[in-house]
Amino acid sequence: MTDQTMNKLNDSAYNIGYIVGGGLKANLQARLTVSPQTVQEGAFVVVESGGWLFYGLVTDLQLGATDPRFADEQTESRLPPHLAKLLHGQTLYTNMEILNTLMMEQGPEPDSPEYDAWFQQVLEEKIYPIPAKTVPQHHAEVRLATAGDIAEIFGKPGAGPFFRIGDTLEQAHPVCVNLDKLVQRSAGIFGATGTGKSFLTRVILAGLIQRGKTAVLIFDMHNEYGSDDTASDTGQRVPGLKGKFPARVRMVGLGRGATIRGRTPDYTLEIAEVDVTPEDVLMLSQELNLRETTPTTLEALRTSFGQDRWFHEFKHMRVNAFNVDEEGKRFPAPDSVAAWAEGAGVHPGAAEALHNKLRRLFNAPYIVEEPAANALQQMVDNLDNGQHVVLSFGKHETDLDYLFVSNLLTRRIRSVWEGRTNDYRSGHQDAMEPRPLVIVVEEAHKLLNREMASQTTFSTIAREMRKYYVTLLIIDQRPSQIYDEVMSQLGTRITGWLGDSDDIQAVLTGLAGREALRGMLARLQPKEEVLMLGWGVPMPIVVHSRRYDDDFWKDLLGNNSKQSADEIMEDLGF
Numbered sequence: 001m002t003d004q005t006m007n008k009l010n011d012s013a014y015n016i017g018y019i020v021g022g023g024l025k026a027n028l029q030a031r032l033t034v035s036p037q038t039v040q041e042g043a044f045v046v047v048e049s050g051g052w053l054f055y056g057l058v059t060d061l062q063l064g065a066t067d068p069r070f071a072d073e074q075t076e077s078r079l080p081p082h083l084a085k086l087l088h089g090q091t092l093y094t095n096m097e098i099l100n101t102l103m104m105e106q107g108p109e110p111d112s113p114e115y116d117a118w119f120q121q122v123l124e125e126k127i128y129p130i131p132a133k134t135v136p137q138h139h140a141e142v143r144l145a146t147a148g149d150i151a152e153i154f155g156k157p158g159a160g161p162f163f164r165i166g167d168t169l170e171q172a173h174p175v176c177v178n179l180d181k182l183v184q185r186s187a188g189i190f191g192a193t194g195t196g197k198s199f200l201t202r203v204i205l206a207g208l209i210q211r212g213k214t215a216v217l218i219f220d221m222h223n224e225y226g227s228d229d230t231a232s233d234t235g236q237r238v239p240g241l242k243g244k245f246p247a248r249v250r251m252v253g254l255g256r257g258a259t260i261r262g263r264t265p266d267y268t269l270e271i272a273e274v275d276v277t278p279e280d281v282l283m284l285s286q287e288l289n290l291r292e293t294t295p296t297t298l299e300a301l302r303t304s305f306g307q308d309r310w311f312h313e314f315k316h317m318r319v320n321a322f323n324v325d326e327e328g329k330r331f332p333a334p335d336s337v338a339a340w341a342e343g344a345g346v347h348p349g350a351a352e353a354l355h356n357k358l359r360r361l362f363n364a365p366y367i368v369e370e371p372a373a374n375a376l377q378q379m380v381d382n383l384d385n386g387q388h389v390v391l392s393f394g395k396h397e398t399d400l401d402y403l404f405v406s407n408l409l410t411r412r413i414r415s416v417w418e419g420r421t422n423d424y425r426s427g428h429q430d431a432m433e434p435r436p437l438v439i440v441v442e443e444a445h446k447l448l449n450r451e452m453a454s455q456t457t458f459s460t461i462a463r464e465m466r467k468y469y470v471t472l473l474i475i476d477q478r479p480s481q482i483y484d485e486v487m488s489q490l491g492t493r494i495t496g497w498l499g500d501s502d503d504i505q506a507v508l509t510g511l512a513g514r515e516a517l518r519g520m521l522a523r524l525q526p527k528e529e530v531l532m533l534g535w536g537v538p539m540p541i542v543v544h545s546r547r548y549d550d551d552f553w554k555d556l557l558g559n560n561s562k563q564s565a566d567e568i569m570e571d572l573g574f
């Protein structure tokens with residue numbers, strides 16, 4: 001970075017107060033020397049003291065008075081202006097509370113010749129901030145963070161993995177996430193409906209695809225991410241990822257002949273009956289309201305027909321089908337559920353009830369005996385080749401479709417990655433390091449609630465960190481319904497406004513400084529403002545989300561926002 005740009009990043013530094021109290025356990029207290037309206041809750045401030053920089057967040061502002069009489073009465077109207085001014089600032093004042101989070105040894109002055117070299121080391125994380133272990137001195141000056149301060153902590157936009165996700169509230173300085181770190185553990189994006197989760201997810205996905213280090217698989221329940229969409233509130237066109245990265249994004253439709261918002265996908269996915277396991281069905285217990293007898297019946301089916309045939313055979317059995325013998329007695333027809341149940345030693349009533357309940361799966365048009373192509377393999381190949389896959393559910397938008405398909409695919413894909421990781425780790429000849437994969441799931445609580453968490457592959461992935469090179473990006477409006485054990489494993493959490501106190505509590509599970517953060521979270525703007533926290537960011541911070549619009553795409557893709565010639569050729573199959 002040139003001196004010039006650094007100076008520009010630092011030119012907005014100004015002091016807003018000085019330290020008057022507090023401690024390491026309690027928050028720091030500072031006296032404001034500017035009007036309280038200059039600072040808002042969540043503001044990122046820096047305190048310089050004894051060769052260290054302390055970084056903190058404003059968590060509260062309090063009006064104080066050295067003499068309560070002056071606070072109670074509007075004396076300024078009776079005082080000459082210069083005395084009234086003194087009154088505000090001396091007798092009447094504002095204190096701010098600062099959550100002291102990080103400290104770092106102070107580098108050279110930004111305009112000194114050594115600064116660039118030092119800053120480079122910060123960017124390379126050779127010099128980095130550590131959790132605050134001491135406090136600044138009395139009367140140390142407090143200033144609003146400059147763009148340079150923020151870059152020192154959160155990274156410089158566009159440098160390596162650092163991707164601008166938004167801006168600070170006061171001075172609109174860019175704030176970055178480290179994309180590589182973001183996907184190293186499972187991460188979550190939360191917020192009530194309408195707070196901007198889907199938009200922010202588009203921003204992040206675009207960043208990940210552009211960076212090109214991680215493969216992304218999106219379970220696009222509402223058909224929002226792949227194809228262009230229309231914003232429900234503004235009616236504006238919202239570009240999808242396929243249009244912007246035509247060669248890198250594969251659109252997959254569910255079921256033969258599927259279309260996604262009127263367009264034909266790159267290919268379609270059908271699930272083979274042989275791939276459906278009893279466990280996939282058990283996972284739907286809640287959704288299908290299955291009884292306790294179900295596992296026994298399913299096990300008997302597997303014993304009778306084997307993994308490959310049980311679904312097919314069961315599907316084609318008849319219910320309430322009877323034959324009559326010579327003596328006029330009714331008995332279950334040989335191809336009926338009851339006949340099989342009697343032979344297999346399970347309760348015919350239970351088997352028939354299960355058959356009834358599985359009818360929704362039997363009738364799902366995307367589960368077929370012989371899929372036209374091995375779409376699962378094709379998805380894996382795409383992900384291997386540096387492409388990204390958006391699976392659109394099209395018209396199959398029920399919870400049942402979503403739960404069943406996303407879980408089955410995730411289980412299969414994870415086992416592929418697990419196999420590869422094991423090959424790679426055991427030094428298998430020509431085993432390559434697996435390409436990291438991020439699986440994106442909306443409405444995550446449906447897959448990761450307390451009941452489901454023990455049964456789905458998703459919770460296993462969330463718990464493993466990156467052991468098998470697969471992590472989740474979960475998007476949800478009801479974090480309190482996600483199993484706490486999963487929540488506590490999330491590395492980075494990005495959360496918009498949440499109305500429900502249980503949801504707020506859930507997002508902060510397992511984090512330090514919860515009380516202060518809770519207040520900040522509860523008072524976020526209802527839209528486009530998010531609090532970033534957790535392991536993936538150096539310290540919590542409130543940002544105004546980056547806008548997802550034409551400028552965003554211009555910024556990200558540069559002038560050649562259209563495909564490159566190479567990409568077009570690749571897309572055409574040359």
Ligand SMILES: Nc1ncnc2c1ncn2[C@@H]1O[C@H](COP(=O)(O)OP(=O)(O)O)[C@@H](O)[C@H]1O
Nearest residue numbers: 193194195196197198199231232545546547548
């Ligand atoms: N980053 C953003 N850029 C542009 N518009 C946004 C952004 N975030 C939110 N919006 C606006 O807010 C609306 C709701 O956002 P959305 O992402 O659909 O919310 P959610 O998924 O949380 O329900 C959008 O239709 C859009 O108009």
Ligand SMILES: [Mg+2]
Nearest residue numbers: 194197198199
């Ligand atoms: Mg949404």
